[in-house]
Amino acid sequence: MADDQDKTNGAQGSPQVNRQKPNPPGYFEGESMTRRHAFTIGAQAIGGLAGAAIVLPAVGFAVAPIFHRGKERWEAVGPTSDFVVETYRQVVFTETEGIGDAGKTTAYVRRGSQEFDEDPKAFIAVSNRCVHLGCPVRFVEAAGNFICPCHGGVYDFQGKRIGGPPVRPLDQFQTRIRGGQVEIGPRFSVTSQLEPVRARDPGEFTGGIWEFLYPPRPSTFPPP
């Protein structure tokens, strides 16, 4: 009763229409929701659409580089006669363009060796990026090993891990010969048996179940 009086807002003597009371309150015949409820949902839906129109492109913009693969890049690093079977020769080339010296990386290149069942006509280019956390390793001639200065990773002549924290052999680069020059191409990673797989970041295992735990990224090139 008090509620009814409140709704008249103090006005007196309005003609009483004998309207049927809604049951449940607020709902009228044939309605599944109140008018107010419907408008609330509508306004929130429009607000959500407007929000999505702003947020989705922004997030896509930030996330898109994950799915973008750059152009394949080949760079000549010297005539074939520069490289021998017995030892590595250090070459420096640009891996990432547009950032000057910071985009350069180092590889150790030699000819394929029959001792390791490799094609004698092929060239092996081993990356100097340690597969523990990405520090630059160097090839130590006297030991015949690659040694990392940061945390003591050691790799043998072929780049297989023989000591320290690294999780797989050193990465390699694709190579080809054009006009008597050795050219270096995209990076790829290898399993512990030196089978090529797509390039992985340092610290990620390769081969077997690890291929699922560290899935290949769309931004890398297929292995040779």
Next chain:
Amino acid sequence: MSKLDKLDKLIPAPLRKPAKPGSNGSQGEAPSDLKSSPPERPGDTARLLDQAKEAPVDALAWIDQRTAASGFLTGMLFRKVPKGTNWFYTLGSATLFAFIVQAVTGVFLAMFYTPSATQAYASIAHINNDVFLGALVHGMHKWGSSVMVILIFLHMGRTFFFGAYKYPRELNWVIGVVLLILTMTMAFTGYLLPFDQRSFWASVVGININGTGPVIGPYLSDFLRAGPELGATTLSRFYAIHMLLLPGAIIALIGAHMYLVVKLGTTAPPWLRADKPKIAAPVSQLDAGVEGNGGTPGNGAGRRA
């Protein structure tokens, strides 16, 4: 007039500590006979001087009338703190101060810094070698970041060892942990910006550590680098996160953090025991957990060790 009263006059009226009820301040009685001793009328100079004196208070009053800020400010500035509050309680404010130093010096560094892979190192060298006091501002930002990380951990330790994270302050602990993570992200993204050998290789290693997380790790490191290799977009990405994204988030969360501190109050140190009830309560009531009438409510004083 006592020293304290003089000090009180300096504080604008809206911010003055409210008088205790019952004490009517210094308002004396009205003169008994206005006809025989009329109040002296002030001269023009004196009146102008009075008006000038009142001007700042009037300005504050004008603002206060439109914002009702004085109620909030007196509530915040004269809030109760528990007994035993000591220097350890300043670690949070110290962290806030370190953040303000980072924000101010960062703004001035941004005036000279170029977030480009080919020019970043040269612009930092320019700040350090050529700009007036540039090395000092850069140094404050560089060492201040370590100071802030150290202070935030000390503040966290204080909160933990004083048990200040317990009910009802759990949410403030959670906000604090998020602030800690944001501060560490701030330190990580800021480290790359000078783009020298140390910062380059440290970021390479840091991103690769992110990449070792199973399943999403490889994508996370691609996201951080904006590609398969650390490049020009990595630097601008870190710069944007360091300069625009994180400061906004940190400022917003510091606001929430401090609101809850003021709202909930601080805890007494754990070695402080509750006041003995002034009115002796029967032992049986104490055993039943019924407090005596004189016990200080709240501030951790209601509980006995």
